[in-house]
Amino acid sequence: AGGALWLDAEKTSPYEFYQYWRNVDDADVEKCLSLLTFLPMEEVHRLGSLKDAAINEAKSILAYEVTKIVHGEEEAQKAQKAAEALFGGAGNTDDMPTIPAEVGKKLLDVLTAGKVFASKSEGRRLIQQNGLSLGDEKVKDVDYILKDSDFTDGAAIVKKGKKKYFKLVK
Known part of the structure; x- marks a missing residue:
C-alpha cells in the first residue's frame, strides 16, 4: 500500500525507512524516542525538549537509532550519509535509492x-x-x-x- 512503512528492506528501503523517521511530527519525537530506541531516558527528555530548528537534531538521532535497530548499523550509516548528501550538502549520494x-x-x-x-x-x-x-x-x-x-x-x-x-x- 502506498505510504506504508515496512520493516522488510524489499518493501521499504533502509533510506526510505530512515527518511520516514526523520520526518515525524515535532510533537511525536520524544514519544518515538522513548518507545522505539534504547537511549537513556535523560537523553530522550533532552532531545524531546528541543524546539524549532534544533528539533532536527533529535529527528536525525531518532531516524538513525530506529533504522539501526531494524536494518543494522551499516544500513543506518548509509541512509544517514545519503540524507546528509541531499539535505546538508555533505557526504555522497552512493547510498541513495x-x-x-x-x-x-x-x-x-x-x-x-x-x-x-x-x-x-x-x-x-x-x-x-x-x-x-x-x-x-x-x-x-x-x-x-x-x-x-x-x-x-x-x-x-x-x-x-x-x-x-x-x-x-x-
Whole structure:
C-alpha cells in the first residue's frame, strides 16, 4: 500500500525507512524516542525538549537509532550519509535509492518500473500537480523523454514530493 512503512528492506528501503523517521511530527519525537530506541531516558527528555530548528537534531538521532535497530548499523550509516548528501550538502549520494535509466525512455516509464510510483496514473497525477522534479527543474510533461543533458556523471536526481529522492543511473 502506498505510504506504508515496512520493516522488510524489499518493501521499504533502509533510506526510505530512515527518511520516514526523520520526518515525524515535532510533537511525536520524544514519544518515538522513548518507545522505539534504547537511549537513556535523560537523553530522550533532552532531545524531546528541543524546539524549532534544533528539533532536527533529535529527528536525525531518532531516524538513525530506529533504522539501526531494524536494518543494522551499516544500513543506518548509509541512509544517514545519503540524507546528509541531499539535505546538508555533505557526504555522497552512493547510498541513495537508485533506479536504472536510459536516455530516450519516458521518465514516467522509468520511475514506474523502478517502483517510485505504484502506477503510471499515480505518476501522471504527481507530474500534473507539480510534485516531481528532475534535477532542479519541475517536470511538467507527463511524456518527458530522458536526455543526455539530464545526467551528470551518469546520474540524475529525481525528487518525488517534498522529501523523497531517487538517483537515476544510466
